[in-house]
Amino acid sequence: MTAPAGTERQDAPGRTDPRTYRDAAREDGLVPALTLLTRALEPGAVPRGPGGHAVLPREVVEEAGVPAESAGAGADRPYGAGRSLAGALGLAVLDPPADREPYASPNPDGTAAQPPCAGTGTGTDWTTGLAWLRLGSSEALRDLCLKWLAERESEGSSLLMKQMVKGALAEVLIEQLEIAAVLESGPSAPVVERLQEQITGADRGLLRLLGAYGFTGDGPGRDAYASELLADVYRGAGDRGCAGPDAAEEGAG
């Protein structure tokens, strides 16, 4: 688990060891790791989630010949600051193609509607890779917490040495160790979905330890926000095999 960042580990001829994405996220950051993941699994394409959205490095989108500015369904509706927060990290946020039915309308029986699949492809590799990547990003946040808390003092000792802080960090570590163990086991799509929620929970636990610093728009909370956005957009992609290639001419981008 100590391969240097950016070194693609091979677990089968032509296939990148998904743990590579964890290393890259931990060492280089979320966006470079996402570039690595996309180029390895969907070279030259714009993988979209089951709802038809995409959150990808801007350069990857541009390389695929898709406009990085969203112009699909929903692009004209009111929006908040979320897109610009992701954009500032170098991510392109793409709405679904304009002809896609909206997802939100409920079925008559009150269950959630299932959208038409906006893409085709091998979804499980993508979502598993994404979970490894998000775990690495979460571990990077843990590294940052340790450093930041060690440098700050309260009542004569570093915050890191406070028992409640130690306990909170240990709780997060337990989560991350379990997530890694499950990912190593080659989990099914529903299990990966659960892991995504668990990773978000671990990140939230770490951000609480950073106080308002974890809430700044140009600090570590922004990476954690982007990580949550990825989990949201590609939610269910493993189940539905929707994370496949999205040809430039198909995507309204």
Added chain:
Amino acid sequence: MIRELPDGMARLRDRTASWAGELRAGALGLDRDPEAIRDRLEEPAVRFLAELGGDGPVTPGRDTLERVVVAEELARGDAGALLASPGPSMSGVLLAVLGSPEQRDWFYGRLGERPTWTCFALTEPERGSAIGEMSSVLTPDGDGGYVLHGTKRYVGNASRAGVAAVFARVAGTERLGVTAVLVDTADPGYRARPLPMLGLRGAQFSSVSLDGVRVPADRVLGTHLSPARRGMWSIVQVFNRLRPSVAAIALGIARAAHEYVGEQRGTLRGAERERYEELGRRIDAARLLTYRAADAVDARPSAGHLGSAAKARAAVLAEDVTRSALGFFGPGARLDHPLLDKLARDARGVEFMEGAGNIQKLTLFHGLQAGKVGRP
């Protein structure tokens, strides 16, 4: 699980609740641009907040509960606008406890001239909100006034405030020598710069540098009180009164997300319905705790432990409900439902207002150990 409120307060709740639609309609615009509040100064909710406090509470003696009721309803509309509006805000509570009649007249006189923002400058870059470890310093000028030096961070509205309430240590005193002063932000030495934040962006959290700001004797709060009551004793009471309102902001955010699910998804069935109803029960329970906390402070201003419990509980609740709400919609919910995305970001911000969860838990432990909380 709805508790009856006194008549005047119930009417105030209904009145403030009626503004939710308008607040919600402007929420995303304010999230994108915190300065958009300047175009909304004539909205009823914004005007209400700008003028709040001049006439006193509608139910005297129950003002903490009243603030809780109002804060929940306005935050249900938009917590960003609640925090972005001009008006006395937290500084009004500070003035109610520590201000002399002349200081209140000056403060509300300034606010009465035009819509004026105020700010409450406590948090510091190195030590957060640990009031006993504050490094901002007031140096006596020999005439009963001070010269103020220091740096503050994450202060809501500081970059557009006309009046700032600033907490600092008097030079030469130890940790209990904390004093609150009023600063006219037009005075030389006061500089504030907005900080980019992930949520609650309307509040325009800012960093503040205080470089030799002169504080005349009549802007030092608490000097008309007995020595025992002018420092930490009163400051603790201010925070006791404010904390339930912060819990109420979290409740409002949670309710906004919960109601959004109800409105957008319509009839829910089976496990989804159960999940939705359970979230509602959790919101109701946290509200009852918050009301109790407000009652306790209104009855006895030093009774702040329940407020710590309410704040810690409601902050976690807001995060949980807003995260769960996204799960009622499909993949890409954060993009298809930008209001829910905003609520999920806003919810995180409550954690660091008025002391983080761990600080509240430590306060509760001390209360438990001292036999001040948890007894019938």
